[in-house]
Amino acid sequence: MLYRDPAVLVIDKPAGLAVHAGPKGGEHLMLYLDALRFGLNRRPELAHRLDRETSGCLVLGRTAKALAALGELFATGLAGKTYWAVVVGKPREEAGTIDYALKKREKKFGWRMEVDRSGLASLTEWRLRGSDGRLSWLECRPLTGRTHQIRAHCAAIGHPLVGDAIYGRGTGTLAGDRLMLHSRAIVLPLAAGKPPIRAEAPVPEHMLAVFQGCGWASS
Template sequence: MIPEDLVSRVLYRDAAALIMDKPAGLMVHAGPSGGEHLQMYLSALRFGERRDPELAHRLDKETSGCLVLGRHKKALAQLGALFAQGLAAKTYWAMVVGRTRDTEGVMDFPLKKRERSHGWRMEVDRSGQASTTQWRLLGCDGRLSWLECKPLTGRTHQIRAHCAAMGHPLVGDAIYGRGTGTLAGDRLLLHSRHIELPLYPAKPPISATAPVPEHMRDYLVACGWAD
């Protein structure tokens, strides 16, 4: 990634916050095995500030779309509080396997992190953390369904684990939807489409909508999306 690419992905900017369109396949921070990550390039998003912006939350490596950054310490604390209190309104688009029986609903499954010999994953467990996701069917081609998912809590892998628990794993999900990778060339079809944050009490929420990534376009069109 070059600085010009990163700047072109900025969806919203003010004195306190940035919202950018994170590309799929890019980690937001350094992983245990190293490799390229977003924090390597954040100096390109200073826009006159003395320090780099910092992550206000995280997206999985393979998830694309709206990612929020704070431009200074006070803003980071304010943004962090909004996410911690569940006041960030997040909307994701997900392509899942199969046709859902209902057209909308709530996935209310507590989640707990489990360590396995081949790695960790989030599993539904009564002793886990409360986790809630609202969902709505936006389209279907008979084989795959296009869902709008709104997580009301912010658990790791929440949408991925919830959809799998509902019986409709995300296409391309190597952890929760094994065997679905061939449907999308091993690309996870999950996109952070829109976000709203009530950052300023006397003003409307700041917001941004991320464009649909190329690797999801054909699947969405097949399910009825019109560009």
């Protein structure tokens, strides 16, 4: 548990755990929500989603009123989301904004998000935090909430995420075969006149060595 109050929970979702049941079944977060009641009559519900292989901060609403308010924050881009990613190569610039509309495309072997002018407006701010020359640690702030946004945007600028089986095939051999994307922090200005809710998720074990190799020094 990263944060808890009467209205909101922020948990540290492990990589590999889906938030919803999939068509093939298997373990998912919804199976465990009853254990997160902490004295309330209703179980908390998801305020947003993370991909199965993405770890880190995940926000849950504990009341109907909180869920509605959280939904508005995420829908309007007022929820401050910070992700850490390890990508292939090193960007030429130190920071930038990726402004590529994204559209869902059905493929023979599944679906993916692709850059398309007729798609939904999508903005991602990024900053280079460190690099070993072969791999780089990026801090990404999605200003919109499109599915696979960071993964598709980084691939579109020539720096796919390590371990991304959809947008960066073949990158898994560079640092293990797991997706290197972590929801590092969340800021939620939920109540007017009160400080925003803040939470930060520790870097998971399977990512530690890679981030450290790119210059991160854990405290």
